Amino acid sequence: MxxxxxxxxxxxxxxxxxxxxxxxxxxxxxxxxxxxxxxxxxxxxxxxxxxxxxxxxxxxxxxxxxxxxxxxxxxxxxxxxxxxxxxxxxxxxxxxxxxxxxxxxxxxxxxxxxxxxxxxxxxxxxxxxxxxxxxxxxxxxxxxxxxxxxxxxxxxxxxxxxxxxxxxxxxxxxxxxxxxxxxxxxxxxxxxxxxxxxxxxxxxxxxxxxxxxxxxxxxxxxxxxxxxxxxxxxxxxxxxxxxxxxxxxxxxxxxxxxxxxxxxxYTKTWRDADKRLKNNFLDKQTSKKNYFKKQLPSTIFNSTSELNKAKAIFSFIKNHYTWNGDYWPSAKVRIKKAFTNKFGNIFDINLSLYNSLKAAEIETYLILTSTRDRAMPTKLHPVINEFNYLLVKIVIDNKEYYLDASKKQLPFGLVQFQALNGDGRLLNFKKGSVWEPIKLNNKAFKTIKVKLNLSEEETTASIKISTKSYYAVNKRARIQSKSEDEYIESFESNYPFLEVDTFKVENLNQVAKNLNETYTVTLEDVYRDGVFYINPFLITQHTRNPFKLKKRDYPVDFGYPSENTYIFSMQIPEGYKLKKELNNKTVILPNNGGKYLITTKVYNTTMTLFCKISINKSVYTSQEYHALKEFFNHIIKSQDVILEMVKE
Missing domain, CATH: 2.60.40.3140 (Immunoglobulin-like)
Incomplete structure (x- = not known):
């Protein structure tokens, strides 16, 4: 506003x-x-x-x-x-x-x-x-x-x-x-x-x-x-x-x-804006390190490793607070009051993190940015009300880390996806603020392993899903927002041809580790008239291209690079044979932008499919749009298959 x-x-x-x-x-x-x-x-x-x-x-x-x-x-x-x-x-x-x-x-x-x-x-x-x-x-x-x-x-x-x-x-x-x-x-x-x-x-x-x-x-x-x-x-x-x-x-x-x-x-220089940011906008809440040194457990400061100390402080502040859902302070920032109430907005929480890290004598900065639903702040001159998000940056052993303690599911070194909106303004009240890109160097990974057990009476499968980074953040939030029955029901509604028999999740609250899900499921309508009909891309099939425009003048912004791996295997039942094998395929985006790989192999009675989609960049220019669009067309076409197993 x-x-x-x-x-x-x-x-x-x-x-x-x-x-x-x-x-x-x-x-x-x-x-x-x-x-x-x-x-x-x-x-x-x-x-x-x-x-x-x-x-x-x-x-x-x-x-x-x-x-x-x-x-x-x-x-x-x-x-x-x-x-x-x-x-x-x-x-x-x-x-x-x-x-x-x-x-x-x-x-x-x-x-x-x-x-x-x-x-x-x-x-x-x-x-x-x-x-x-x-x-x-x-x-x-x-x-x-x-x-x-x-x-x-x-x-x-x-x-x-x-x-x-x-x-x-x-x-x-x-x-x-x-x-x-x-x-x-x-x-x-x-x-x-x-x-x-x-x-x-x-x-x-x-x-x-x-x-x-x-x-x-x-x-x-x-x-x-x-x-x-x-x-x-x-x-x-x-x-x-x-x-x-x-x-x-x-x-x-x-x-x-x-x-x-x-x-x-009204529109001032950045030097004037820095003073206003510190004294008015942040309301002098950047100099509370003595208060937070008293509030944090003394054992945190005993660590000889700066990185371990920073991780302990991050974990403490993140678990201490509950985010109220607000980005922008509706009134003056008062982090002591917010800390006492254990409840606050983005500025309350990350200013508390900033002061706590400063209390531990770790090189720490604040970074202003805005959420993805807003226009990126102009770099031509200061327009302070274009910012609505605050991040923390630390430097340890010449390595940079960007921190955000607002959500329980965020690990150390990751920020809310909504905060990935172009460059941020790093605040340095002594040397002057500067623009800098927010480089997380944190690719999102997902690996799915499906093992199919075919039978004329009943076909079952085991499914293992392992996620990391933003994939895990989003999945943890979904799981924690529902009961186990509700989550299974949601899974089954997404894949109506599956019925979940058992479900187990590992590392739900250990956000530094991969989130692991294991399912056993029963498949419906697989065996008909003496033939097995199997979609090998059981829960990962791409059916719609997100890119449909003839021309797109603006960039494609995924927010982060990603890698999706899918491994499918099944035992061909005795007396049956695969009617037609799948074709192997490799598609590479220009400028090392990404890669799609699919290979299949049949050895004795075991069929294995390996598929990997690598998106190597966060942002693709409008000039790269056509190649990206065709990349996804290849993925959709190659995954539009049904395996048939007929009697020998």
Whole structure:
């Protein structure tokens, strides 16, 4: 949530040229040609399309010289699946006012006559979300496939923060424009996010836009940005937040020049930001090592090995706390209180870890980052509220470790998957903070061994699953959240052709060790009409490619490298033979990006299959996307097999 800074300008009598307001788009622009459109040539799959949208931002003399943004939207509904675009939700913060809401739905009558249905005020609703936010909603009337909906509204705000303008969304757009007139004493850092080029990019200065009695004339920055023929942004698996890639404008307030009191800076240097982080954001909670030295068992400090000492401290803090599910502190950080309550957010827990490690005289740093559901923090300048996660880094014998004590299932040297969101900002309050990649060097492993026992009466199997790193973290969390019966039921629902007879788990709470699961199962519907039908990829078959786009402009981000090994063996029953053996296959990704290997072997009456999928990188570029997509196509095709055993 963006911080809001209140503007106070009522001290002055402004005589302003308000020509900017005239640039706002007016309602009433649907045409017969647009109504006759039945599909969008650039994207035949589109359910709806934005024909035109425009936001115009200016100082509003009729509303106490607060800032107003007039919004205009005209959208064509192409399919029933696009009806959701007719329900509009407008968030409103604090003292913001949403006003001048108007809407028209256009349809074609017989004889190509346009019928207009107006939005009526009684169908506009306001809902309070919490103490700070409310939401205004309305649904456009008389909706049909082929309708055009057109609506406008204005938002007036006393705050200085300008909202992002999203050029790109989940439906295509013909044209999207943003215009603004900003008083010269307000300075913003304007960022253009995304891969689409601007078709309009204008910046001009009107030196006579403001006249202040007894002070003279003032200038305004006149902005105009636009993009045409905007494709829909299509999300896919294994990506960071879409906010990193959707084309949009971002406005970061840098400074305000007061006519008589000088310049107030909001976007500061990193040196200024470090001071603010330490004193305000972290609320001076980085200097509590003496307190934690008294709280930790004295035996921890007796170890002569720094690494063993660090592991003991990590284990103590992790087991002492229960994470409350919050990332960002809702109030000032108070780690003594949180430690006493044994309950806290990410900052409480990892600041406690930081201070405890400092008490043990281990080289320790804090790293700020953000979760994967948020945009990666910009590196251009400090925007503190873009961070919402805190990690700890230690250096022992020139080796770096990244720590996160927030979840019981996390081993030493691993952090929550949600915290893997690009580089982090390492805080060094003496030398200055720096950006650095978070390199865990911790590949996720999974090994599955299946041994099948075929019989005309009953077919059984033993299944052993061993996981490490993130695979084990996720599996431990699932097992611990359910009873044993619930977990078995969940397993059987995922594999409905199996019935679990016995289940055993090892190292559930020993997170430094591999998590081992052992099942004995009975298979259903394997023997029919004198033939055994076996899917050798019993519980690991890939059936869907996660990558389906023709082109993906943004990276594939798995978060971590992985290795999956599958070993299958079975004894061919006496009097039977394998009708057809499987083909061996090897697929290698370019630049040592990964490898897929499948080999089969039949020796006497034993058939063995070995399969390994290696994903060697955490992130693959958009240029590597096609190769990765084909890599998974090969996996799916090679695993789409059924073994048949017939009588000799």
């Amino acid at each position: 963006k911080k809001k800074v209140l503007i106070i300008i009522s001290l002055f009598s402004f005589l302003i040229c308000f020509s900017q307001k005239k640039k706002s788009s007016k309602i009433g622009n649907a045409s017969i040609e647009e109504l006759k459109m039945v599909r969008y040539e650039n994207d035949s799959t589109a359910n709806a399309i934005v024909l035109y949208e425009h936001a115009n931002h200016y100082l509003d003399e009729k509303r106490d010289y607060n800032r107003t943004t007039d919004y205009y939207f005209r959208i064509k509904i192409l399919k029933k699946a696009g009806f959701n675009k007719a329900t509009i939700r407008i968030p409103s913060y604090g003292k913001e006012k949403v006003h001048h809401i108007k809407g028209i739905t256009y349809n074609l009558n017989q004889g190509d006559r346009i019928k207009k249905t107006h939005l009526i005020s009684k169908n506009i609703f306001t809902k309070k979300l919490n103490e700070k936010w409310k939401e205004i909603t309305f649904t456009m009337p008389a909706l049909k496939v082929g309708s055009i909906i057109e609506y406008v509204y204005s938002v007036t705000t006393p705050y200085s923060q300008m909202d992002d303008w999203l050029f790109q969304s989940d439906i295509p757009k013909v044209k999207s424009d943003f215009t603004a007139s900003i008083l010269g004493n307000w300075k913003y850092n304007i960022r253009v996010i995304g891969f689409l080029p601007l078709t309009t990019n204008q910046f001009n200065v009107d030196k006579n836009c403001v006249y202040i009695p007894a002070m003279g004339k003032g200038a305004c920055a006149l902005l105009a940005y636009g993009i045409e023929n905007i494709p829909a942004f299509k999300e896919e698996k294994h990506m960071l937040s879409a906010k990193n890639f959707k084309s949009r404008l971002v406005f970061d307030l840098e400074s305000y020049r007061h006519p008589s009191q000088g310049i107030e800076k």
